Amino acid sequence: MKRSQRLVSLTNFFIENPRVHRNLPYFAEKYNAAKASMSEDLDIIDNMFQLEGIGYLKRVAGSAGGVMFIPESSDDNGISFINDLCKNLEDPARILPGGYLYMSDLLGEPKTIRDIGRIFASRFSNLDIDVVVTVATKGIPLAYAVASFLNVPVVIVRRDPKVTEGSSVSINYVSGSSRKIQTMVLPKRSLKEGSNVCIVDDFMKAGGTINGIVSLLGEFNANVKAIGVLAEADDEEEERVVEDYLSLVKISDVDIKEKQIQVIPGNFVKYF
Amino acid sequence: MKRSQRLVSLTNFFIENPRVHRNLPYFAEKYNAAKASMSEDLDIIDNMFQLEGIGYLKRVAGSAGGVMFIPESSDDNGISFINDLCKNLEDPARILPGGYLYMSDLLGEPKTIRDIGRIFASRFSNLDIDVVVTVATKGIPLAYAVASFLNVPVVIVRRDPKVTEGSSVSINYVSGSSRKIQTMVLPKRSLKEGSNVCIVDDFMKAGGTINGIVSLLGEFNANVKAIGVLAEADDEEEERVVEDYLSLVKISDVDIKEKQIQVIPGNFVKYF
Structure with missing residues (x-):
């Protein structure tokens, strides 16, 4: 040849x-x-x-x-991707009732998801990650994208146990935004004891969900080596319960009255 | 250069x-x-x-x-992948109470998911697909894999509306296996009227869920061009409500007593 x-x-x-x-x-x-x-x-x-x-x-x-x-994503590629993402998310048509932001279109684009996955995987490259963990539903495609570059499997935490997954470990936790008690479930055979994991999700406010995942992973003696979220938002009423995380973008202000959103690069850019 | x-x-x-x-x-x-x-x-x-x-x-x-x-996946690559999958799924350790099959480990491997996506995308290659549709949760990674090869977005049908997706269209349908009335929801702005779609899911028994998706898509005047499921299972008590679909493998027999599973290639192989 x-x-x-x-x-x-x-x-x-x-x-x-x-x-x-x-x-x-x-x-x-x-x-x-x-x-x-x-x-x-x-x-x-x-x-x-x-x-x-x-x-x-x-x-x-x-x-x-x-x-x-x-x-690995070069710093130049990473920065230009994050800047484009911020601009895209500032579109006022994304504002939903309650001050939420519509992101499902972006999360539905395989190419965008793959780019995000590559950026996170670059940063997690030297952490000896065994498994990428996410919670159903919106974090799933991001988790697979990260996992595909790290060549490791994905494990999905659910809010409800499924008969097709066998016996499970479950915990209750308090959601940051709604202050309701919620449940999280992970099938017993889905994760080996003592695995090195990274957690990937689409969105974080106070961090109650991520905190719940960390507690659940504790039941498997997993080592949480990194936490990556696509977007974080300030929650003025609630103190953040997760400190050590990486975000690609930060939704710093949503003004429903004036129909304006401000989206800035997240703490991830500090590492470029 | x-x-x-x-x-x-x-x-x-x-x-x-x-x-x-x-x-x-x-x-x-x-x-x-x-x-x-x-x-x-x-x-x-x-x-x-x-x-x-x-x-x-x-x-x-x-x-x-x-x-x-x-x-496109060549026929040779497709056949050898499907045969390997059948062998892998026949492992008796996969049998769960109730005769269900544990597949989450396979569905957690990004490489396997990508191979499955490539095989389906080959078959859907000439159908002018605009969108890949799936239902939360397990079909999601498969849908993204198919979509990445077709270069189209993914739209996810949910069982519960989410505040972060705006106004939605919902339908009620009867689940084939549990005969319970269930709900399905699709955000209004997630799908353009008259789109050509393919439906992708991990598992089909009687087909109640797929049927529900088809009804919901009818509300968007979508054209369902193809339906692809990773695994189908015979449901002796229930007549199949979906006729026109492609399956990669077929779980033809689960004998809980003897701890034996028979998995054969699905109807997809007819097209090789």
């Missing part, structure tokens, strides 16, 4: 299989090419991935060595 | 942007290359994509012409 063909095949392999380790002989045999040629192919791909700001190839030398693709 | 670099960049562009149309001058300018060279690049990529069984580049000649990537 020619180099030009190998480059297409390899690029596809890396993008579809992030964080999957392969050694050089594997590729050399697959493409019937010399190891030196394979090594040059990998250099070309690594350089281009970095130039495009989508990640890099992690190479390990030696007999147990090999290569894997680590997807 | 050298051809080798262009091939990496182009391959990444096509995989990340399925069904996005670009004309040749766009690429020629981006890479500062002659149109003839670009055309050769596209030939190389098209050949490799077909060889790998992941789709093809659709070229349109003439002044309005250009190129887009149509992702």
Whole structure:
């Protein structure tokens, strides 16, 4: 096979299989090419991935060595995505009764979801995450996007137990915004004891829901390594119960009367 | 930029942007290359994509012409994936009380979900789908996977209205398995009148839920072009209320006493 063909095949392999380790002989045999040629192919791909700001190839030398693709969003790509998101969310047509913001259209775009996933995954890249945890319903696509770049499974916390998931662990918690007692459930066999997890959700106000997930994960002795939310909103009546989190955008002000919304970059941008 | 670099960049562009149309001058300018060279690049990529069984580049000649990537799963890839899935699902440890099957682990793997999405998207490729519709919760990741390959948005039907989605249309329907009256809700602004939709879900027994979605979509004058479910199960007590659907696998027998499950390829394989 020619180099030009190998480059297409390899690029596809890396993008579809992030964080999957392969050694050089594997590729050399697959493409019937010399190891030196394979090594040059990998250099070309690594350089281009970095130039495009989508990640890099992690190479390990030696007999147990090999290569894997680590997807990462460059700071430039991340900042420009977040700025666009802020502008998009400031559209007054998004204001709903009660001062809520309509975001379902954005959360329905697979491409947008994938971009958000890549940005979070970049930041969580070195945390040895075993599982991405989210709560039904709106956080689900975001969680899968993050998980796909980290090459780990997703576990979904539910508000109601389902017969198709077997025995479960449940907790009660107090919702921050409604101050109602709510329930959260996680099937017993869905999470191994002592897993490293990151929590991903679409929206956080006081943080009652996230706090509930953290408590539930405590029952599984999980280590919460990171918390990522797409949007956070100030809750003037309620003190925030979650301190250590990353948000891409912050809804700082919704003026229903004047039909104006102010959306600014979240605390995530501090890390660029 | 050298051809080798262009091939990496182009391959990444096509995989990340399925069904996005670009004309040749766009690429020629981006890479500062002659149109003839670009055309050769596209030939190389098209050949490799077909060889790998992941789709093809659709070229349109003439002044309005250009190129887009149509992702498709080759029949070979599809059949081998479905056979592996059947074997995996026949693990007796999956049997839950009541004869249900535990599938949450599979549905939690982003890679598996993406493969399923690619297979369905191949079949729906020529149906001019505008939107993928699913119902919360388990169908959501599958719906996003299908939508990402079709480059269309996802709309999620809920069982309960949410304040963050504005005014909604709701219907009541009779669930096939529990014979209970249930509610389904779709926010008014989530779906344009007359859209072409495909419905994607994880599981179908008698089909009451799918039927409910179809009724709800009727309120939006949507055209249901296709229905895809990951797994179907025989319901001996209930006649099937949905006729025209595609299933990847069929759970044909669950013997709780003998701890045996039989899973066979679904009606999807007829189209290979």
